[in-house]
Amino acid sequence: MLPMRPSPTSARSGAAASDRASRCPRATTSTSRNTVDRTPNTRGLGIVSIDSRMQLRKRRSMTQQEIAHHQNRSRRSAEEILDAAVAVISDHGLAAFTMNTVATKAGGSVGRVYARYANKEALLFAVKDRAFSQLENTLESRLAASDTGKDAIAEFVRTVSETLFAAPKLFSFMVSHSAEDAELHGRGFAFHQRSRSLLIDCLARFDIIDSSTIGHVYEMVVQSLLMRVISLGANEGVPPYPGFPKTTTYQEFLIETAVSRLIP
Known part of the structure; x- marks a missing residue:
């Protein structure tokens, strides 16, 4: 009697069953423990344990703190370089202004300066931009706190005067050097536009609305x-001639003149 050969169909069925068994094993009884291992297989299903999620959050939080720390340190570094640049100009004038002298004044390497500013012109623009931005912000806050039109005019004159004469060499450079550099000139023009607008908007609160006259007073x-x-800066802060009016005296004269023009 001839032995029976397995049919192709039964062979394929057996192979499929074997494959399913290998991919989906039944629960097995541990030999060391008389318990059934029913731990679900979560690999490849995108399931992350609670501990893993907490670790991820911690790592993200630390990264954000590190980024914030780096940004603060970078900001402080830029401010230190700008402070040093202002000191060099104020103490020694523009002729002594180089990336090396600024680096020495800041107490660091010249590479640190170049890491923040591509060249001398970029650093000079940053110096001017910061000085004008600070003056604009001071004007805005002081004008907003004014109670009358006369107070606003006086605050405007005093704020501009005190800021300019606190660093005559710096602002003398900013005015004279702007004529030679289009970008610096543009920043100065933007300052005039904003500060004039601040004065016009402030005086409008007190029904002083002749913008043309306000513009003339602003220019004066x-x-x-x-x-x-410029005269003081070019003369090392020394009055250029005998009888040169004191800053406070000239300041009060300008306030009186401006008030008489704007408040009949």
Whole structure:
């Protein structure tokens, strides 16, 4: 009697069953423990344990703290370099202004300066931009706190005057050097636009709305103060001639003149 051969169909069925058994093993009884291992297989299903999620959050939090720390340190570094640049200009003038002298004043390497500013012109622009931004912000806050139109005019004149004459060499450089550099000139023009608008908007609160006259008064005050600061800056802060009016005296004269023009 001939032995029976397995049919192709039964062979394929057996292979499929064997494959399913290998991929989906039944629960087995441990030989060391008389318990059934029913731990689910979560590999490949995107399931993360609670401990893993907490560790991920901790790592993300630490990364954000490190980023914030790096940003603060970078900001402080930029401010230190700008402070050093202002000190070099104020103490020694523009002729002594180089990336090396700024680095020495800041107490660091010249590479640190170049890491923040590509060249001398970029650093000079940053110096001017910060100085004008600080003056704009001070003007905005002081004008907003004014109670009357006369107070607003006085605050405007005093703020501009005190800021300019606190660093005559710096602002003398900023005015004179702007004529030679289009980008610096543009920043100065933007300052005039904003500060003039701040004065016009503030005086409108007190029904002083003749913007043309306000513009003329603005030009008179600012240009007069700039001419004085250029004279002092060019003369190492020393009055250029005998009888040169004191800053406070000239400041009060400008306030009186501006008030008489704007408040009949």
